[in-house]
Amino acid sequence: MLQLPPKLPYAGTTIFTVMSKLAADEGAYNLSQGYPSFDCSPKLTELVNRYMKKGCNQYAPMSGIPALRESLAEKTSRVYKVNYHPEDEVTIVSGATEAIFCAVTAVVSPGDEVILLEPAYDSYRPAVDMNGGKPVYVTLRAPDFKIDWKDVRDKITDRTKAIMINSPHNPVGTVLTRKDLEDLANIVRGKDIFIISDEVYEHIIFDGMDHQSMMTHPELKERSFVCGSFGKTYHMTGWKIGYCLAPKELTAAFRRIHQFITFSTVTPMQYALADFLKEPEHYEELSEFYQRKRDRFIRAIESSRFKFSPSSGSFFQIVSYRDITDEYDYDLAVRLTKEIKVASIPVSVFYKDKKDDKLLRFCFAKDDEMLDKAGEILCRL
Numbered sequence: 099m100l101q102l103p104p105k106l107p108y109a110g111t112t113i114f115t116v117m118s119k120l121a122a123d124e125g126a127y128n129l130s131q132g133y134p135s136f137d138c139s140p141k142l143t144e145l146v147n148r149y150m151k152k153g154c155n156q157y158a159p160m161s162g163i164p165a166l167r168e169s170l171a172e173k174t175s176r177v178y179k180v181n182y183h184p185e186d187e188v189t190i191v192s193g194a195t196e197a198i199f200c201a202v203t204a205v206v207s208p209g210d211e212v213i214l215l216e217p218a219y220d221s222y223r224p225a226v227d228m229n230g231g232k233p234v235y236v237t238l239r240a241p242d243f244k245i246d247w248k249d250v251r252d253k254i255t256d257r258t259k260a261i262m263i264n265s266p267h268n269p270v271g272t273v274l275t276r277k278d279l280e281d282l283a284n285i286v287r288g289k290d291i292f293i294i295s296d297e298v299y300e301h302i303i304f305d306g307m308d309h310q311s312m313m314t315h316p317e318l319k320e321r322s323f324v325c326g327s328f329g330k331t332y333h334m335t336g337w338k339i340g341y342c343l344a345p346k347e348l349t350a351a352f353r354r355i356h357q358f359i360t361f362s363t364v365t366p367m368q369y370a371l372a373d374f375l376k377e378p379e380h381y382e383e384l385s386e387f388y389q390r391k392r393d394r395f396i397r398a399i400e401s402s403r404f405k406f407s408p409s410s411g412s413f414f415q416i417v418s419y420r421d422i423t424d425e426y427d428y429d430l431a432v433r434l435t436k437e438i439k440v441a442s443i444p445v446s447v448f449y450k451d452k453k454d455d456k457l458l459r460f461c462f463a464k465d466d467e468m469l470d471k472a473g474e475i476l477c478r479l
């Protein structure tokens with residue numbers, strides 16, 4: 099009998115797959131997995147079509163097509179006033195998930211420690227584990243989930259190789275402030291520690307706040323892999339196209355991994371995005387667009403027994419159900435999907451020890467009718 103080695107023994111099928119399938123089987127409103135229920139711009143699909151018909155259907159260069167790297171570098175300089183050289187500091191990959199995996203693999207060797215702030219997006223820990231690294235957790239605590247930088251400092255040892263940061267944050271919807279960047283810079287100064295910054299929701303940030311990208315702090319930029327995703331910004335998460343912005347030497351290490359993970363990323367989509375990125379309206383209007391969605395959803399559940407503070411960014415709203423039931427959050431999410439036909443994600447899945455703070459995550463990147471209907475049902479609980 100062949101013995102399979104115990105790789106990622108804790109990992110079952112991801113909760114997103116489980117809940118989306120359950121929602122489909124049950125005919126429930128799917129506010130679980132983080133993807134829009136509406137389509138991307140027809141202009142974008144027309145561009146893909148055009149480039150496919152033009153014959154842009156073979157392997158793209160390993161680092162991404164030059165036109166997209168240039169467009170992205172220009173956009174980054176326009177939005178953040180920060181320059182990355184398109185030739186050797188910008189890499190196009192197959193989704194932010196790949197960017198995160200390649201960045202972790204580029205810097206983490208067996209025995210190295212990586213600080214993860216939990217609740218944490220579910221791909222971080224496996225990326226560290228698959229490289230023989232040791233995840234070291236700093237827990238963000240309800241209700242405000244602010245980063246306790248003293249706790250981060252206390253967890254740093256001689257083996258700490260990287261810190262993973264995510265802002266705007268999935269699942270809790272918090273965003274980093276300038277002061278957070280200063281605190282982080284003070285902690286890592288003079289130390290051999292890399293930052294892997296997951297900024298996939300960079301353009302989805304509310305109430306007039308600014309996205310504090312890692313790249314805007316010169317000291318942090320030098321040690322950061324900034325990971326982004328076109329999927330979140332352009333409503334086409336299924337294309338799985340992301341990128342990594344990092345200084346030259348970090349990019350060289352990143353590409354050494356990327357070339358053997360996927361080698362290159364789907365070609366016609368890259369050409370389409372290279373053109374589309376030149377029109378800033380879409381990402382400039384995105385925060386307002388999603389703020390309306392957030393507001394619509396929280397208005398719809400205002401008279402419910404859920405308690406919440408409005409999300410500051412991402413397309414997620416977490417709510418506390420302590421006043422309704424003391425069920426385990428996973429059981430509740432499954433029960434609500436089956437019984438009242440509204441699917442959510444239990445927040446405990448984002449904690450290593452499945453810490454249950456009686457919180458559910460709802461995705462409001464959904465059409466208005468779905469938000470209203472789901473809200474109406476949730477108010478009856």
Ligand SMILES: Cc1ncc(COP(=O)(O)O)c(C=O)c1O
Binds near residue numbers: 339
């Ligand atoms: C925080 C976070 N990081 C990364 C990703 C993955 O992005 P991509 O689909 O581009 O791989 C997601 C997707 O939900 C996310 O929420």
